[in-house]
Amino acid sequence: MSDRIEGLILKQTDYRENAVLLTVMTAEYGKISLVAHGARKLTSKNAASLMPYARIEFLFDYKDGRTIFRLQNARTVRLYRHLHEDLVLSAAAAVVCEVCDLLAYDSLDAGTAARYFMETDQALELLNGGTDPDVLLAVYISDMLQEAGLAPAADGCAVCGDVHVVGISAEAGGFVCAAHAAELNVPRQSVTRLRQFRLLNKASLDQIGRLDGLIEKAGDDVAVLIDILRLHAGLEIRSFAFYQRLNAIE
Numbered sequence: 374m375s376d377r378i379e380g381l382i383l384k385q386t387d388y389r390e391n392a393v394l395l396t397v398m399t400a401e402y403g404k405i406s407l408v409a410h411g412a413r414k415l416t417s418k419n420a421a422s423l424m425p426y427a428r429i430e431f432l433f434d435y436k437d438g439r440t441i442f443r444l445q446n447a448r449t450v451r452l453y454r455h456l457h458e459d460l461v462l463s464a465a466a467a468v469v470c471e472v473c474d475l476l477a478y479d480s481l482d483a484g485t486a487a488r489y490f491m492e493t494d495q496a497l498e499l500l501n502g503g504t505d506p507d508v509l510l511a512v513y514i515s516d517m518l519q520e521a522g523l524a525p526a527a528d529g530c531a532v533c534g535d536v537h538v539v540g541i542s543a544e545a546g547g548f549v550c551a552a553h554a555a556e557l558n559v560p561r562q563s564v565t566r567l568r569q570f571r572l573l574n575k576a577s578l579d580q581i582g583r584l585d586g587l588i589e590k591a592g593d594d595v596a597v598l599i600d601i602l603r604l605h606a607g608l609e610i611r612s613f614a615f616y617q618r619l620n621a622i623e
């Protein structure tokens with residue numbers, strides 16, 4: 374049976390002769406791989422629809438128990454144009470898509486798959502629409518960590534729950550109190566920075582506009598959340614290093 378559904382292209386890699394392998398996040402089937410034959414030929418009618426970070430509608434043959442399928446045809450529903458034109462936005466989109474790719478393992482339940490799809494699509498939409506990339510990444514990664522059962526501690530110390538917090542530790546998993554900051558050798562942070570970390574972790578993408586004017590610079594917060602993914606989920610977000618280097622140049 375052929376199914377026509379929508380998906381987000383998280384990744385595109387060359388695959389055999391003239392073919393590309395697409396990693397696609399869907400609400401209905403979770404993360405799947407699609408082989409697009411002939412896509413590297415300039416004349417391919419599918420080629421323009423196979424850009425990374427785009428939302429496509431496509432036709433494929435679904436078979437139970439498989440995760441790799443042959444793509445029959447595809448058309449772009451949302452291209453997210455600015456993500457292809459601006460280097461920083463493109464690098465941020467790469468981080469969004471890699472986080473989704475690594476968190477979405479093959480046997481996600483349907484509800485979780487649908488939420489990952491919607492959350493990631495919304496993140497690309499906001500990024501394309503001009504939301505600050507650091508703020509977007511912080512809120513997106515925090516939301517995804519929460520979905521994955523790894524919500525950062527943003528109400529009290531990650532170790533003991535004490536609400537009097539003085540620092541932020543990726544190793545501990547969020548805020549730390551004075552005693553645990555000393556024990557873990559974590560530097561103290563300003564009240565502004567602590568409040569900002571809390572706001573970014575409490576916000577959802579739906580209400581990201583409410584953070585306007587409240588966040589000074591969220592780059593350090595994104596780095597903490599990327600470290601939490603590495604230390605607590607064992608996931609290395611490789612595209613983040615490039616994003617950081619770009620931001621250092623700007």
Ligand SMILES: [Zn+2]
Nearest residue numbers: 530533550553
């Ligand atoms: Zn503590």
